[in-house]
Amino acid sequence: MEKVLMLGAEAIARGAIEAGISYATSYPGTPATQILEYIALNTDIPCEWSINEKVALEVAYGVSLTGRRVLCSMKHVGLNVAADPFITLSYLGIRGGLVIAVGDDPGSYSSQNEQDSRFYAYFAKIPCLEPFDGETAKSYTKLAFDISEELGLPVMIRSQTRLLHCYSPVTLENIKSQKSINLFKDPQHLIAIPAHVIPLHKELNAKQSKILKILEKYKFNEIIPGNEKIGIIACGLTFTYALELKKNIPILKITAYPVEEGLLKEFLSKVDEVIVLEEGYPFLEKIIRCFHPKVKGKLSGDLPSEGELGIDPILELFGKKRKDPIASIPKRPPFLCPGCPHREFYKALLEARPNFVTGDIGCYTLGCLPPLSALDTCLCMGASISKAVGIAKQGIKRVAAVIGDSTFWHSGIPALINAVYNKANILVCILDNSVVAMTGHQPTPHLGLTAKSEKTKKLDLVEICKACGVDSVCEIDPFKKEEMISALKRGLDTPGVHVVISKRPCIFVAKKFKEV
Known part of the structure; x- marks a missing residue:
């Protein structure tokens, strides 16, 4: 081994x-x-x-x-x-x-x-x-x-x-x-x-x-004995946090669900107070409160209910601090990469002056941030087109939906069909950079490569949109600014469902996929 x-x-x-x-x-x-x-x-x-x-x-x-x-x-x-x-x-x-x-x-x-x-x-x-x-x-x-x-x-x-x-x-x-x-x-x-x-x-x-x-x-859940009358129930990753305390505290390690009630009662009967550690929601803490009168955790406000728990709030709860505190580093929020084709698309979209822009999930979502500030809403995968339909159906004109190529394949196609079927008046902008860029440049169905990098059939975004019944669809390089602005304005000002595909590979994969 x-x-x-x-x-x-x-x-x-x-x-x-x-x-x-x-x-x-x-x-x-x-x-x-x-x-x-x-x-x-x-x-x-x-x-x-x-x-x-x-x-x-x-x-x-x-x-x-x-x-x-x-x-x-x-x-x-x-x-x-x-x-x-x-x-x-x-x-x-x-x-x-x-x-x-x-x-x-x-x-x-x-x-x-x-x-x-x-x-x-x-x-x-x-x-x-x-x-x-x-x-x-x-x-x-x-x-x-x-x-x-x-x-x-x-x-x-x-x-x-x-x-x-x-x-x-x-x-x-x-x-x-x-x-x-x-x-x-x-x-x-x-x-x-x-x-x-x-x-x-x-x-x-x-x-x-x-x-x-x-x-x-298989003993996923087990009691680690200790001498103190305060006990810790540590779920999954938080078990490593509990070990960092280096105290002789009894710990109930929970790494499998559902949890056997008898084990909980056995542990709780031996402690006067219990602290529940878990990343995520107070899933187990709610159950523990049914069996013990003194419980500290997220519901009690002793640990934060939002964000990652980590070790710091736990150390603070026990009156301790890190021996080697993390250096204060200025926050650096994510942003669209220099040279990203999505930047040029958003510049053109802003010049086309839509009344409302519905966004979607992907690296292009970063277009919501200054200096572009080009998106007005973002909900979940594929929702941009559906939201645009709802807004347009209330009489709002010049509504644009922005969705990435991978997200379109994921859940945008049914939404596009719904828009056509229900006679919406919207512009759908598909930002095609050839890959799933946000998560590490995985291939998409129109690239022609599988997860194993084997060649497969290339699916055509233009033909798929036509098959969905849209009133018009065109494919434009976002670096052709005037052509892009003209197409966006035309789609915004013409009744029906119109699609503009902004097509240019992510700068990090353009050379890699040139021959595909």
């Missing part, structure tokens, strides 16, 4: 590789992007950048139905997109092990919210494992496949930006061979129709006690 330094994201990927996966799916999204990238670049295991997270999970489920193991990874807001198949999957169950690795983002370093994916696991009634370092990220992922198959349920691996993007030692072990194909057919367990749902739900509820027994068997 060999130990190497790995990112937490890479450790999760390595755990899946050692478990013998036959396929991996994902949609790029920070902080979880590197999970699939590691598999794509370092193995011959087939994998894909799916068009969105919903599709990624559905493809993964299809792999599972062949009896083979599969990893599906995404960021926390991507789980919202995948929620439809995610919830029903727990009813139908799986065949080959299916693990869903979700990267949460406390502190919103690269996200539009701080949601806590543990609630999704609770909602779906499936196990959730929460590693606290690179070693457990690998070992928990590997073990999750065994648990998945033992229960016949998907298993969630929940981690956060700090774990996924930090290096730590990881032990490399043998890689299991891939399972043979055994295509499973069982209409009662594979077809989610009303006649099957109640019996399936009953089976899922019956598995809950088995989940607790399995989690107890």
